[in-house]
Amino acid sequence: MGWSSAIQAKDVRQLYQESCAACHGEQMQGGLGSNLVDDLWKHGADDENIARVIRDGAAENGMPGFGSTLDPAQVRALVVYIREMGAQAERSQRVFNQPSTTTVSRGEEHAFRLEVITDQLEVPWSMAFLPNGNMLVTEREGRLRVIENGVLQANPVTGTPEVWAKGQGGLLAVAVHPEYATNGWIYLAYSDPGRDGTAMTAIVRGRLQNGKWTDQQDVFRVPAALYKRGGVHFGCRLVFHDGYLYFTHGERGSSEDAQNLTRPNGKVHRIHDDGRVPTxxxxxxxxxAFPTIWTYGNRNPQGLALRPCTDELWETEHGPRGGDELNVIRPGRNYGWPIITYGMNYNGTPITGLTAKEGMEQPVIHWTPSIAVGDMAFYDGTAFPRWAGNLLVTSLAAQELRRLVIEDGHVTHQEILFKGIGRVRSVTVGPDGFVYLGLEAPGRIVRLVPAE
Ligand code: HEC
Incomplete structure (x- = not known):
């Protein structure tokens, strides 16, 4: 087909205004053509049917087909754009919980209140509990903090590794070894500064003694030649299971690397807890091939968790504009980025029309428009019994905490528990069953407690 690169580079808003707005209205409110934001679909509500109408038209009713003038990637971008506008229209009509310390929020299954543990942090990226109930928190700027008996200790832990704290890089995940009581190991994932302004994700373990980080050992570090410039998509979440350590490594903004098995970025990895490669x-x-690779084709994984009572590793993956994903991570599989995606570029130009392909995994669900998906945790506490087994998913840009009900491997329901109190960077279920959240701007640790 002969579309020129000038047309291809057009952003989706311009495309819509030129090709569709005359009939469907500047705001998609309808006119000669139907309203596209009222969630009423004559030709089918799913992405495939909407794409089909754009491609083939409904000539008998005055909708021209665009299959010969728009390429599949542009049609996909228009579907994403229609979804974005639809969500915007829906948002303006709905009221969401905005929990605070003084209000009780009513959820579908439980009422809850918010308690502030501390508001003295910068970007609390990750939290982990020690067996004595104390909490470790990473601040992306590079500090490891301790919250002891609910009180943030004034001094950060000293002696932690120097981190590359720029853009999305910095001190990322903290995790406590399952046998911490006997071995004392704490794991840190961070953006490690390399030569000439490069950086890459590295993992170390060490012990905490009197406020000091000691006994540090490398667990994962790639050769300096593989370090990358740019401040995006480092990962990194850590999950222990059966003596193995699973972790995520974003593609560092080099999307083609996600399909390249000789590169560590754009992957989920598996190593032994001491860093050795499982044979x-x-x-x-x-x-x-990088021997630690467990899966590939992963763009920017921001959440990783083991589903309780199973061996299933679930992952949230931050997509481009559209196409945030929830995946079940299975060894050796290709999750498709950037060959297949439900999203488009941030500037509204298309990426591809391909959302599925033989040999590539489909997400359990995708969020289009993007919520800017972040961290995740399965609810396995007792404080909110009717959330048992549900998946809690955070969002950054949309500032949400979502509760997903999963049955037979499918998401059967989503509840937006709250919205609009800050970017939700991290989520962890505490030993008390309360839901701990790391919020940005101001950097806070809060928890949801029942308020029946
Ligand atoms: C010449 C007027 C016209 C133009 C231009 C036009 N449409 Fe339409 N469109 C219509 C009409 C009329 C309908 C209703 C068809 C029907 O009732 O079956 C429609 C229906 C649709 C539907 C199906 C809605 C439903 O309820 O299922 C979609 C999606 C759609 N248009 C998208 C677009 C997009 C995207 C563009 C631009 C690329 C576009 N249209 C350009 C007139 C137009």
Whole structure:
């Protein structure tokens, strides 16, 4: 087909205004053509049917087909744009919980209140509990903090590694070894500064003694030649299971690397808890492949969690504009980025029309428009019994905490528990069953407690 690169580079808003607005209205409110933001769909509500009408038209009713003038990637971008406008229209009509310390928020299953643990933090990226109930918190700027008996200790832990704190980089995940009581290991993932302004995700473990970080050992670090410039998509979440450590590594803004097995970025990895490579990893022995790779084609994974009572590893992946994903991570599989995606570029130009392909995994669900999906945690506490087994998912740009009900591997319901109290960077279920959240601007740790 002969679309020129000038047309291809057009952003979706301009495309809509030129090709569609005359009939459907500047705001998609309808006119000669139907309203596209009232969630009433004559030709079918799912993405495929909307794309089909744009492509093939409904000539008998005055909708021209655009299949010969728009390429599949542009049609996909228009679907994403219609979804964005629809969500905007819906948002303006709905009222969401905005929990605070003084109000009780009524959820579908439980009422809850918000308690502030501390508001003295910068971007609390990750939280982990020690067996004695104390909490470790990373601040992306590079500080490891301790919250002891509910009180933030004034001094950060000293001696933690120097981090590359720029853009999305910095001190990222903290995790406590499952056998901490006997071995004392704490794991830190961070953006490690390399040569000439480069950086890459690294993982170390160490012990905490009298406010000092000691006994540090490297657990994962790639050769300096593989370090990248740019401040985006580092990962990194850590999950222990059966003696293995699983972790995520964003593609560092080099989307093509996600499909390249000789590169560590754009992957989920599996190592032994001391950093050794498991000999039964899927790409061990494959020439040139990074032996720690567990899955590939992952864009910017921001959440990783083991589903309780299963061996299933679930992952949230931050998509481009549209196409945030929830995935079940299975060894050796290709999650498709950037060959397939439900999203488009941030500037509204199309990426691809391909949302599925043989040999590539489909997400359990995707969020289009994007919520800017962040961290995740399965609810396994007792304080909110009717949330048992549900998946809590945070969002950054949309500032939400969502509760997902999962049945037979499918998401059957989503509740927006609250919205609009800050970017929700991290979520963890505490030993008390309360839901702990790391919020940005101001950097806070809060928790949801029942308010029946
Ligand atoms: C010449 C007027 C006209 C133009 C231009 C036009 N449409 Fe339409 N469109 C219509 C009409 C009329 C309908 C209702 C068709 C029907 O009732 O079956 C429609 C229906 C649709 C539907 C299906 C709605 C439903 O309820 O299922 C979609 C989606 C759509 N248009 C998208 C677009 C997009 C995207 C563009 C631009 C690329 C566009 N249209 C350009 C007139 C137009």
């Amino acid at each position: 039964d990893n899927p790409f061990v022995g494959q020439r040139g």
